[in-house]
Amino acid sequence: MAHNLPEMQVRVCVVGCGISGAGAAAELVKAGHTDLVVVEAMGRAGGRVHTAKQGSSHIELGAHWIHGEDNNCVYEWAMQHCPHAIDKELDFTQTGIGQTTFVNPHGEEVPRDVTDSFQDMMVILDHGDMTDGYNNLAHYYQQQFSEHNKWGSVGWQLLDWHGRFQSLIDGSDSWHSVSAATREEYWECSGNLIINWNNPGYQTLVDHLLDTIGGERVLLNSPVSRIEWGGADGSNSRSCSRCYDSVQSLTSGVQSSLSIATNPAPDDVQRSREEKCAECGRSVEEASDSRKRSQCRVTLPDRVVVADHVIFSGSLGVLKATARHLFQPSLPDAKLRVxxxxxxxxxxKIYLEFSERWWPEDCNGFSFLSDLTTAPPDLIQSWEEQMLGFYTVRQQPLMLIAWICGPSALAMERTPLPEVIARCATVLQTRLAKLCSVTKPVWGTRSVWGSNPYTQGSYSFRSCASDHCDVWAADLAQPLPDIQHPVLCFCGEATHEHYYSTVHGAWESGKREAARLMHHWEHGTSGPAFQWTIG
Incomplete structure (x- = not known):
């Protein structure tokens, strides 16, 4: 039971040590606010950034690229601190575009002039007006394409492939569930949109954040079972930094910021407790009592973290699965609706490694088109039929990567890994029998973001339901109980109103919540409203 667990007292408890949570903690530590702890359910930091060593290089099981340059905090940090760690050269390996061979359902290569002209049309449609009454992203592309298709049935096969490709970009089960009307809410950072990391990969950023925080402030293998987030009025958060320091000093028996002498007389201590703070008007005693009444309690398997503020950085998938039972009191209906x-x-992702390269040197991979004249395959039982294709992997010359999304991705994750490797090998040997002499893979691995209980998915997108219910990433970012009293704060890529689904969005959201708390500690509830400038 939680009431029998030892307690750990801190000013801030950050839940989750992904890029956003670690980013929030790092900002606080850099500013001198070191009284914090980061609790992470998994046995590693990084969250949905997960770099794995393979051979002499690495692979990315999670986030893959730096998306853009201008106003991208990840790119700007890398260029300033470790420019050797990134490769700015435009490289389409692993992406599904570039020098990719499209293969029709009969195992034949689609002519290059057809695929090139199709891709040119997609670029035009990508920049079209999607706000004029389209039900979803698929509706927009299908209607526009029907007016310009000059390739017949192969054109529709290519569009079907493009729909799966777009779902991978958006992180959706299907492009039928993605909003077209509010597409402009996502902002691209100009510059190269697919900047690769050199060895040791995205782990470079994770290591930087951990070094800044300090390992003693990070608790791994510490899943949270309950978050009690204080009084509904948020009274604990009204303490200014001066009051907080005074309470800490009196509690620990050291000299306080209210000029308590070493080994003070009891009367001096009492007078100091009653003395009003010049900044917020409360006495140390009032601040201490208020703090005790409404502190947050974060329950871990081996302890309870007692904190003035909680920054929750878990994924939106985790919130969807746990929000109704994790928090006490319950989250407001408006937050749950968001x-x-x-x-x-x-x-x-599925990675396969081979003993030798059997595909052409000038080929970045193979994209598989589906037969639209037959009944579609079962998304669960025949998940391998929904793979986008297999593509070369940067710095891994004998490796291919397959991409898959939605229910088929979840079905793949639940399939034993040896069977996944075998079924992928069968797809390659069957679909490419006329084009290549495919050999069997000697090694393979895959990501499991959907079935991981501490992520429960990959990244967020603006759904049609978001539009219908008029909910936004900015709503998810709003602290509780309100902006004036940021007791329970939220960060993570899904809380970024314009950079959702990205690592730079995640990191910036963590910086935002750290800045929110520091602004509150400095100005209190009566000061200027907190504002955050994107980028």
Missing amino acids: IDNLGFDTVA
Whole structure:
């Protein structure tokens, strides 16, 4: 039972040590606010950034690229501190575009002039007006394409492939569930949109954040079972930094910021407790009593973390699964409505390694088109039929990567790994029998973001339900109980109003919540409203 567990007292408890949570903690520590702890359910930091060593290089099981340059905090940090760690050269390996061979359902290569002209049309449609009454992203593309298709049935096969490709980009089960009307809410950072990491990969950023925080402030293997987030009025958060320091000093028996002498007389201590703070007007005693009444309690398997503020950085998928029982008191209905209706599905990767390269040197991979004249395959039983294709992997010359999303991705994740490797090998040997002499893979692995209980999906998107319910990422970012009293704060890529689904959005959201708390500690509830400038 939680009441029998030892307690750990801190000013801030950050739940989750992904890029957003670690980013929030790092900002606080850099500013001198070191009285914090980061609790992470998994046995590693990084969250949905997960770099794995393979051979002499690495693979990315989670976030893959730096998306853009201008106003991208990840790119700007890397260029300033470790420019050797990134490769700015435009490289389409692993992406599904570039020098990719499209293969029709009969195992034949689609002519390059057809695929090139199709891709040119997609670029035009990508920049078209999607706000004029389209039900979803698929509706927009299908209607526009029907007016310009000059390739017949192969054109529709290519569009079907493009729909799966777009779902991978958005992180959705299907492009039928993605909003077209509010597409402009996502902002691209100009510059190269697919910047690769050199060895040791995205782990470079994770290590930087951990070094800044300090390992003693991070608790791994510490899943949270309950978050009690204080009084509904948020009274604990009204303490200014001066009051907080005074309470800490009196509690620990050291000299306080209210000029208590070493080994003071009892009367001096009492007078100091009653002395009003010049900043917020409360006495140390009032601040201490208020703090005790409404502190947050975060229950872990081996302890309870007692904190003035909680920054929750878990994924939107985790919130969807746990929000109704994790928090006490319950989250407001408005917050639950946001959690329920923002989009968050699963994208998965499968890596295969071979003893030799059997595909052409000038080929970046193979994209598989589906036969639209027959009944569609079962998304669960025949998940391998929904793979986008297999593509070369940067710095891994004998490796291919397959991408898959939605229910098929979840079905793949639940399939034993040896069977996944075998079924992928069968797809390659069957679909490419006329084009290549495919050999069997000697090694393989896959991501499991959808079935991981501490992520429950990959990244967020603006769904049609988001539009229908008029909920936004900015709503998810709003602290509780309100902006004036940020007791329970939220960060993570899904809380970024314009950079959702990205690592730079995650990191910036963590910086935002750290800045929110520091602004509150400095100005209190009566000061200027907190404002955050994107980028």
